[in-house]
Amino acid sequence: MLVVFAVLLGERQGRFGNLQNDLAEGKISSVTVRGEGLLRNETGSVLQTVVWEGGWGITRQDDVRVTTDEDGSGSTSSGPVLSGERDLADYLRRTYPDLTVNTEWDRSSESSILGFRHLPSGLGLALLVVNLVVLLRIVIDRHAWRATRWAWFWAWMFVSPVAVPLFLLLSGPTPFVPAPRNPDRRLTGGWALLLCLFVPGIVSATWAARSW
Incomplete structure (x- = not known):
């Protein structure tokens, strides 16, 4: 349920170039x-965040370095740089007259889940409590379904946002979820560790390639 709220309320990393x-x-x-730009008499650079609704109804955001340098040479940002400007909101209003541009202060007391940023802080606290409860159950339960205690532990360590709901659903017994045909055949800790080390990197690389 917390993951569902993260998708509904959070903001996924996007690309300013795609937005343009x-x-x-x-x-x-x-x-x-989000964030304040430079005043008319100020020079230098400032980091601002633009938020928009992308495909599939997912809210996306990207951090843009706004600099008064015409060539962007004064910025060391590895992300998108908007040269010769003082405020991202003003630039967007001027460049896209039909666009509605809202502004707000940056929110610092918020958390991140599964790469979704700017979630209510209470949601992050609830996730922390659930994670600790699941960890305690993993330590205590030696006969969890489908994976050994060490396998569930490595999953919790490396991919907890995915492992926690899977553990609650599949470690058994769970209403409406059938028991495994062979309870003694379980994913071992060694294989789980290898999967946790390599699979997330492959998925991230594939996602990044599709984003380009």
Whole structure:
């Protein structure tokens, strides 16, 4: 349930370049710029965040370095850089007159789950409590279904946002979830450790390639 709330309330990493393409094609009608820009008499650079609704109803965000340097040479940011500007909101309003640009202060007392940022802080606290309860159950329960105690532990260590709901659902007994045909055949700790080390990296690389 917490993961569902993370998807519904959180913000996934996006790309400012993709946003600009969608804005040029008229696919997006409104964005939110988080953070304060530079004043008229100020020079230098500032980091601002733009938030928009992407495909599948997922809210996306990207951090943009706004700098008064025309060529962006004064910025060391590895992300997108907007040169010759003082405020991202002003730039978006001027470049896309039909776009609704909302502004708000940055929110610091928030958490992140599964890469979704800017979640209510209470949701992060609830996730922490659930994680600790699941860890305690893993330590105590020597006869969990489908995987050994060490296998569930490594999953909790490396991919807890995925492992925690899987443990609650599959470690048994769970209503409406059938028991495994062979309870003694379980994923061992060694194999689980290898899967946790390599599978997330492969998935992340595949996701990044698709984002380009």
